[in-house]
Amino acid sequence: MATTAPVHVHAAPQGFIRRYVFSLDHKVIGIQYYFLALAAVFVGMFLSLLMRIHLVWPTAQIPLFGEIKPETYLTLLTMHGTIMVFFVLTTAPQSGFGNYFLPIQIGAPDMAFPVLNMLSFWTTFVAFVVMIAAFFVAGGAPLHGWTGYAPLSAVPNSGPGEALGADLWIVSIAIFCIASLMGALNFITTVLDLRAKGMTMMRMPLTVWAWFITAILGLLAFGVLLSAGILLLMDRNLGTSFFVPGGLNFTGQLTVTPGGLSPSTTNFTHHGGSPLLWQHLFWFFGHPEVYIAILPGMGVASQLLSTFSRKPIFGYKAMVYAIMAIGILGFVVWGHHMFMSGMSPYSAFAFSIMTMCIGVPSAIKTFNWLGTLWHGRIRLQTPMLFAIGFVSLFVSGGLSGPFLAQPVLDIPLHDTYFVVGHFHLIMGVAAIFGIFAGTYYWFPKMFGRMMNERLGQIHFLITLLGTYAIFMPMHYLGLAGQTRRYSQFTEVAYQTKLVPLQTFMTYAALITIAAQFLFLINLFWSMRKGAKASDNPWESTTLEWSTATPPPHDNFGGQTPVVSHGPYEYSVPGAPRDFIMQTDPATTATH
Amino acid sequence: MGLALLVVIWLITFVSTYFFIAKTWWLPHGASTSAAFIDGQFTLTFILMGIVFVAAQLALGYLVWKFRDRPEAAPVEYSHGNTRLEVIWTTLTAILFIGLNLMGSRVWANERFAPASPGAVQVEVTGMQFAWYFRYPGPDGKYGPTSAKLMDASAGSEAAIGLDTGDPSAKDDVVAGVMYVPVGRQVDLTLRAVDVIHSFFVPSFRFKQDAVPGLAIHMHFTPTEIGDYEMACAELCGLGHYKMHGMVKVVSQQDFDSWLAAREAEKQ
Numbered sequence: 096m097a098t099t100a101p102v103h104v105h106a107a108p109q110g111f112i113r114r115y116v117f118s119l120d121h122k123v124i125g126i127q128y129y130f131l132a133l134a135a136v137f138v139g140m141f142l143s144l145l146m147r148i149h150l151v152w153p154t155a156q157i158p159l160f161g162e163i164k165p166e167t168y169l170t171l172l173t174m175h176g177t178i179m180v181f182f183v184l185t186t187a188p189q190s191g192f193g194n195y196f197l198p199i200q201i202g203a204p205d206m207a208f209p210v211l212n213m214l215s216f217w218t219t220f221v222a223f224v225v226m227i228a229a230f231f232v233a234g235g236a237p238l239h240g241w242t243g244y245a246p247l248s249a250v251p252n253s254g255p256g257e258a259l260g261a262d263l264w265i266v267s268i269a270i271f272c273i274a275s276l277m278g279a280l281n282f283i284t285t286v287l288d289l290r291a292k293g294m295t296m297m298r299m300p301l302t303v304w305a306w307f308i309t310a311i312l313g314l315l316a317f318g319v320l321l322s323a324g325i326l327l328l329m330d331r332n333l334g335t336s337f338f339v340p341g342g343l344n345f346t347g348q349l350t351v352t353p354g355g356l357s358p359s360t361t362n363f364t365h366h367g368g369s370p371l372l373w374q375h376l377f378w379f380f381g382h383p384e385v386y387i388a389i390l391p392g393m394g395v396a397s398q399l400l401s402t403f404s405r406k407p408i409f410g411y412k413a414m415v416y417a418i419m420a421i422g423i424l425g426f427v428v429w430g431h432h433m434f435m436s437g438m439s440p441y442s443a444f445a446f447s448i449m450t451m452c453i454g455v456p457s458a459i460k461t462f463n464w465l466g467t468l469w470h471g472r473i474r475l476q477t478p479m480l481f482a483i484g485f486v487s488l489f490v491s492g493g494l495s496g497p498f499l500a501q502p503v504l505d506i507p508l509h510d511t512y513f514v515v516g517h518f519h520l521i522m523g524v525a526a527i528f529g530i531f532a533g534t535y536y537w538f539p540k541m542f543g544r545m546m547n548e549r550l551g552q553i554h555f556l557i558t559l560l561g562t563y564a565i566f567m568p569m570h571y572l573g574l575a576g577q578t579r580r581y582s583q584f585t586e587v588a589y590q591t592k593l594v595p596l597q598t599f600m601t602y603a604a605l606i607t608i609a610a611q612f613l614f615l616i617n618l619f620w621s622m623r624k625g626a627k628a629s630d631n632p633w634e635s636t637t638l639e640w641s642t643a644t645p646p647p648h649d650n651f652g653g654q655t656p657v658v659s660h661g662p663y664e665y666s667v668p669g670a671p672r673d674f675i676m677q678t679d680p681a682t683t684a685t686h
Numbered sequence: 687m688g689l690a691l692l693v694v695i696w697l698i699t700f701v702s703t704y705f706f707i708a709k710t711w712w713l714p715h716g717a718s719t720s721a722a723f724i725d726g727q728f729t730l731t732f733i734l735m736g737i738v739f740v741a742a743q744l745a746l747g748y749l750v751w752k753f754r755d756r757p758e759a760a761p762v763e764y765s766h767g768n769t770r771l772e773v774i775w776t777t778l779t780a781i782l783f784i785g786l787n788l789m790g791s792r793v794w795a796n797e798r799f800a801p802a803s804p805g806a807v808q809v810e811v812t813g814m815q816f817a818w819y820f821r822y823p824g825p826d827g828k829y830g831p832t833s834a835k836l837m838d839a840s841a842g843s844e845a846a847i848g849l850d851t852g853d854p855s856a857k858d859d860v861v862a863g864v865m866y867v868p869v870g871r872q873v874d875l876t877l878r879a880v881d882v883i884h885s886f887f888v889p890s891f892r893f894k895q896d897a898v899p900g901l902a903i904h905m906h907f908t909p910t911e912i913g914d915y916e917m918a919c920a921e922l923c924g925l926g927h928y929k930m931h932g933m934v935k936v937v938s939q940q941d942f943d944s945w946l947a948a949r950e951a952e953k954q
C-alpha cells in the first residue's frame with residue numbers, strides 16, 4: 096500500500112477566491128478550520144464570562160445586556176457547551192491541524208479528496224452560522240444543555256428557546272455531523288492510500304495515528320448523532336414519538352406545540368416514546384466524542400515531548416496500541432453517563448467495568464510521557480510548556496474518572512460540579528492546551544515566522560494556574576453537593592454556603608480570560624512581525640520539517656519524499672546530529 | 687523556566703491536595719444506611735487516586751526541572767522504552783482500577799437488584815416544572831389513579847399530580863409538598879415525572895435518582911438520623927431548575943404516624 100503516490104502536477108490556482116476562500120489546498124482549509132475555531136472559542140469564552148458573572152452576582156447589570164435572567168443563563172450554558180465541544184474541540188485539533196499537517200506528515204501532496212475537503216469546511220461553516228442564528232430568532236437560543244435531553248429538547252412548550260431556537264440548534268448539529276463524516280472519510284482514505292514510500296503504518300508520527308483513529312471514531316459516532324438529531328427534529332416538527340412518552344402535562348398543556356420548522360399548526364399528542372432512547376443515542380456518540388476531542392491533543396503531546404526532550408518517545412508501539420484500545424473501548428462505555436437515569440442497574444455494572452478498563456490505556460500513555468522526559472535534555476520552549484501542561488491536566492482530569500466510573504460513587508457526584516470539573520480539566524482545558532501546543536509548535540511552518548517566546552511563557556503560566564484555580568475547586572463544590580446547571584445558588588440553603596468559592600472561581604476566570612488576549616496578540620503580531628523562521632526551527636524529525644517554510648502548494652515542490660526512519664529518532668548514538676529526520680538516507684541503522 | 691515549572695506544578699499539587707485532605711469542602715454528614723459504605727469507598731478511592739495524583743504531578747515537575755537542557759546536562763539516554771516496565775504498570779493499573787470497581791459494586795447490588803422490603807414506607811415522588819410532590823397511599827396501601835388531564839398545578843397537592851379523587855383507592859391518599867419519613871425504616875420510593883426529566887437528590891442520604899416521564903422508577907433507602915435534609919433537583923429541567931428544591935423531614939415513627947393521621951383527618 097505504501098506506494099509512491101503519483102506526483103500530481105498541482106499548479107497553484109490563481110485568484111483570491113480560489114486560493115483563499117473556496118480553496119482545495121488542504122493547508123488553506125486547515126487554516127480556515129483553525130480560524131473558525133478561534134472565532135468560536137472567543138464566542139464560547141465570552142458566554143462563559145457572562146455565566147460566571149451571573150453565578151455570583153445574579154442581579155448585576157451587564158452593559159448592553161442588562162440583568163441576566165435564569166433562562167438566559169441556561170441559554171448561555173447550552174450555547175457555551177455546544178460551541179466549545181463541536182466548533183472548538185472537534186474543529187481545531189482534528190480538522191484544523193489534521194488538515195494542514197496530516198498529508199505533509201505522511202508525505203502526500205494533498206488530501207485524498209480535495210473537493211470533499213473544501214465541502215466539509217464550508218459545511219462546518221454553515222453549521223456555525225446556523226448555530227449562532229439561534230441566538231437571534233424569536234424566543235432565543237435553547238436552554239436544554241449541550242446534551243439536549245428529551246423531553247426538554249423535544250417539546251417546544253417546555254421552556255423559552257425551545258421553539259425555533261432549538262430547531263436551529265438541532266439543524267446546526269446535524270449539518271456539523273455531515274461535515275464531520277465527510278472529513279472523517281477523507282482522513283481515513285488519505286492515511287491508508289497516500290503514504291509516501293517507506294512511510295509504513297508503524298513509522299507514522301503519533302499525531303497521524305491520533306488523527307487517523309479520531310477519524311474512525313468520528314465516522315462511527317457522528318452517523319449516530321445525525322440519526323438521533325433527525326429523529327428529534329421529527330418528534331418536534333412532525334409529531335412522531337421517538338423520545339416523548341404519552342400522558343404528559345406541560346404546566347397545564349396536554350398537547351405539544353409543534354417546533355419552529357413544522358408544517359403543522361395543530362398541536363401534537365405523543366404516545367409511547369422513550370426519553371432514555373435519546374440518552375443512549377446521544378452518549379453512544381458523546382463518549383467517543385470526548386475522545387475525538389482529546390486524541391489529537393495526545394498525539395501533539397507525544398510528538399512534542401519527544402522532540403523537545405531530544406529523546407525517542409517511550410514505547411511507541413504501546414502508544415499506538417493504547418490509542419487503538421481507547422478507540423475501541425470508547426464505544427462500549429457510554430452508559431457511564433446514565434447510572435442515575437433509570438437504566439437497568441445490571442447494565443450499569445457492565446458499563447462501569449468497561450469504563451475502568453478504558454482508564455488503563457489512558458494511564459499507559461501518561462506513564463510513557465513521563466518515561467519520555469526521563470534522562471532527556473528538555474528544551475523548555477513554549478510549545479513544550481503547553482505539552483507539559485497537557486500532561487499535568489490530563490493526569491488531574493483523568494484521576495477523577497475512576498470516582499465517577501464507580502456507580503456507587505457516582506450517586507452523590509452525578510450532575511454536580513464534580514463532573515463539570517472532571518470534564519473541563521480533561522476534555523476542555525487539556526484539549527485546549529493541545530491546541531496551544533500545536534499552535535506554538537507549527538506556527539513557524541504555517542506562517543514562516545516565530546511566535547514570541549516571552550509572551551508565550553507568560554500566557555502559559557497564567558493559563559495553567561488560572562485553569563487550575565477555576566476547575567479544581569469545582570471538585571470540592573461537587574463533593575459538597577453543588578448541583579450543575581443552576582443559574583444561581585440563592586435558593587437551596589446548603590448551596591448558598593458555597594458561593595464564596597464560586598466567587599473565587601469567577602475572579603480566576605476573569606484573569607484567565609484576560610490572559611487569552613496575550614495569545615491573540617502574539618498570534619497576529621507574530622504573523623506580521625515575528626522573527627523569520629528557518630525550515631526546521633525546533634530540529635524536529637517529521638516530514639513537515641523537511642520541506643520549505645511555508646510549504647509549497649503541493650507540499651514538497653514536485654518531489655515525493657522517501658522515508659527511511661521512524662518518527663522520533665533523537666540523540667541516536669553515532670549520528671552526526673542529535674536528530675535523524677524521517678527523510679534522511681538510511682545510513683544509521685534505526686527503527 | 688525549569689524551576690518555575692517545578693514550583694508551579696508542585697504548588698498546584700499541594701494546594702489542591704490540601705483542600706481535599708483538610709475536607710474544607712466535603713460530602714455532607716451521611717444520614718442513611720448506605721452512607722457509611724459509600725463514604726468508605728470514597729475515602730479508599732480518594733487515597734489511591736490521591737497517591738497517583740501526587741506522585742505523577744511531583745514526578746512531572748521534578749523531571750522537567752532535573753532533565754532541563756543546560757550546558758552541563760548529561761547526554762540523552764537513547765532508548766525506545768522498556769517493555770517490562772510497561773507490562774508492570776499496565777497490570778498494576780488494571781488491577782487497581784478493576785479491583786476498586788468490584789469492591790464498590792456490592793452496595794450497588796444490594797440497593798438496586800433487590801426490591802424494597804415488605805415493611806417499607808411507601809412514598810411516591812412526582813417531579814414537575816418546578817416542584818416536587820410526595821404521596822402516601824394511606825391505610826389501603828394502594829395509590830389511587832392519576833391522570834394528566836386532571837392535573838392543575840395552581841391548585842396544588844392532589845390536583846397538581848392529577849389524582850382521580852373519585853376513585854375509592856384515592857380516597858385515603860395523602861399528597862404533601864414536604865416529604866416526611868420515619869427514621870430507621872426503609873423507604874420504598876416510586877419516582878415519576880409529569881413533563882421533563884427531574885432528579886431527586888438528597889446529598890445527606892447519598893441518594894440520587896432521575897424521575898423520568900413515562901416511567902415509574904422504584905428505589906429504596908433507609909434514613910438513619912432524625913433531622914431536616916434538603917433535596918435539590920439534579921437534572922436540568924428548564925428555567926426554574928435552580929429553585930426546584932424541597933425538604934425531607936426524618937422524624938420518629940410516632941411523629942410520622944401522627945403527622946400522617948393528621949393529614950388523613952384533614953381529608954375527611
Ligand code: HEM
Binds near residue numbers: 450493495497500518
Ligand atoms: C480515566 C478515564 C476516564 C474515566 C474513567 C471517565 C469517567 C467518566 C464518567 C463515569 C463520567 C460520567 C459522570 C456523570 O455524569 O456522573 C464522565 C463524564 C465525562 N467525561 Fe470522563 N472519564 C475518563 C476520561 C475522560 C476523557 C479523556 C474525557 C475527554 C477528553 C472525558 C470527558 C468527559 C465528559 C465531557 C463528561 C461529562 C459530559 C456531561 O455530562 O456533560 N472523560 N467521565
Ligand SMILES: [Cu+2]
Binds near residue numbers: 381382385428429432
Ligand atoms: Cu463518557
Ligand SMILES: [Cu+2]
Binds near residue numbers: 919930
Ligand atoms: Cu430540575
